[in-house]
Amino acid sequence: MTQTTRLVFAVSVILLKMNKITISIFSLILHCFCKQIFADYNKLPLNFIDLVSEIYKVPAEFNLCAGGAETRNDKLLNHYPVIMIAGNKRSFKDWLGENPGNAEGETNVYKKFIEAGFMPEELWLYQYTTEDKEMRNIEELTDGLKWFIYSVLWYTKSNRIQILAHGEGTVLAQATIKKYHLYNLVHTVVYINGPFHGSSRYTYTKALMGSPVCANLAIGSDFLQDIILPDETPYNALENENNGNVSIKYVTIYNDTLFPNNPDSPSLAGAYNYNLNWLNQDGLRCSPESSAIFMPFLSDRAVKYDILYDKDGDGFMCAKYGGIDCNDSDPSIFPGAPEIPEDNIDQNCNNMDLLSMPGKDCWVPITGN
Ligand SMILES: [Ca+2]
Numbered sequence: 001m002t003q004t005t006r007l008v009f010a011v012s013v014i015l016l017k018m019n020k021i022t023i024s025i026f027s028l029i030l031h032c033f034c035k036q037i038f039a040d041y042n043k044l045p046l047n048f049i050d051l052v053s054e055i056y057k058v059p060a061e062f063n064l065c066a067g068g069a070e071t072r073n074d075k076l077l078n079h080y081p082v083i084m085i086a087g088n089k090r091s092f093k094d095w096l097g098e099n100p101g102n103a104e105g106e107t108n109v110y111k112k113f114i115e116a117g118f119m120p121e122e123l124w125l126y127q128y129t130t131e132d133k134e135m136r137n138i139e140e141l142t143d144g145l146k147w148f149i150y151s152v153l154w155y156t157k158s159n160r161i162q163i164l165a166h167g168e169g170t171v172l173a174q175a176t177i178k179k180y181h182l183y184n185l186v187h188t189v190v191y192i193n194g195p196f197h198g199s200s201r202y203t204y205t206k207a208l209m210g211s212p213v214c215a216n217l218a219i220g221s222d223f224l225q226d227i228i229l230p231d232e233t234p235y236n237a238l239e240n241e242n243n244g245n246v247s248i249k250y251v252t253i254y255n256d257t258l259f260p261n262n263p264d265s266p267s268l269a270g271a272y273n274y275n276l277n278w279l280n281q282d283g284l285r286c287s288p289e290s291s292a293i294f295m296p297f298l299s300d301r302a303v304k305y306d307i308l309y310d311k312d313g314d315g316f317m318c319a320k321y322g323g324i325d326c327n328d329s330d331p332s333i334f335p336g337a338p339e340i341p342e343d344n345i346d347q348n349c350n351n352m353d354l355l356s357m358p359g360k361d362c363w364v365p366i367t368g369n
């Protein structure tokens with residue numbers, strides 16, 4: 001017998017001799033040990049799905065996600081929570097040091113945030129597909145991300161979220177913000193090498209052969225046109241397009257050689273655009289040079305929740321004090337609340353009312369009375 005076979009044999013004999021109770025205790029110890037090692041970032045908080053499902057829809061994607069602290073607590077956040085979104089066919093582990101590409105030095109983005117003073121409560125890892133599995137049509141995935149954004153806001157009692165996305169995940173984020181008009185919920189977005197203007201690597205032929213995402217990301221696709229027209233960066237803080245308290249900072253980090261036929265595909269008009277053309281697709285995400293750029297943009301001090309300014313107790317403060325509750329005397333009106341179509345009242349606090357159109361959400365501004 002080899003040494004390994006002998007070891008397996010010995011462990012089997014010990015397990016067979018154990019009674020059920022001993023085995024349960026053994027499993028419990030092992031479970032606690034693993035939980036300790038992977039606490040904070042290898043799964044969502046234990047009570048997260050239970051709590052948020054009381055008020056929001058919880059899509060299947062939530063089971064792939066991670067982040068936040070072990071349990072909900074009353075610690076008030078210093079920073080707006082950052083939702084990190086990986087690229088197509090990737091897991092959230094990309095943000096924990098996997099797939100570093102040609103980055104040199106520390107490549108664990110999550111750890112860098114912790115070292116910069118972020119709390120686990122402020123760091124969320126969104127995943128929309130299992131590893132090595134092609135993402136579905138991006139438009140179909142926007143619903144899941146929307147619910148995750150609402151859930152993180154409510155769970156953390158924050159007034160805004162921030163997004164740090166990579167590759168195709170950037171397009172998913174921008175499509176979600178635009179489709180559901182979530183501009184008032186977002187403080188800063190950092191988009192790393194996302195094909196906003198398409199690329200020849202995504203072709204309609206590939207789409208027909210089982211990669212539906214290629215139809216979304218082909219140059220000139222209707223889907224991309226919908227996202228970038230007429231304005232690539234609405235409510236842009238840099239361009240002073242403030243509208244009340246809605247104001248977003250857009251940042252892109254990219255390499256203009258990675259999409260040779262469309263070099264500026266990942267940059268956005270009106271964003272702070274950084275071309276780091278010595279880094280490859282993965283290096284752009286996790287190199288020290290990239291984090292030196294995005295960390296300061298994501299580090300603004302958050303407006304803290306104060307129960308005094310949440311008169312209806314729905315978990316969101318009124319807008320006058322920097323909150324996002326658009327009606328602080330009605331607990332059925334808050335970000336993500338069920339929207340009643342065509343009543344000219346904004347129930348979900350996106351400044352819009354819903355027009356029912358078959359197969360498509362259509363948001364229209366509330367008209368003044
Ligand atoms: Ca409120």
Ligand SMILES: [Ca+2]
Binds near residue numbers: 325327328329333
């Ligand atoms: Ca309310």
Ligand SMILES: [Ca+2]
Binds near residue numbers: 345346
């Ligand atoms: Ca309405």
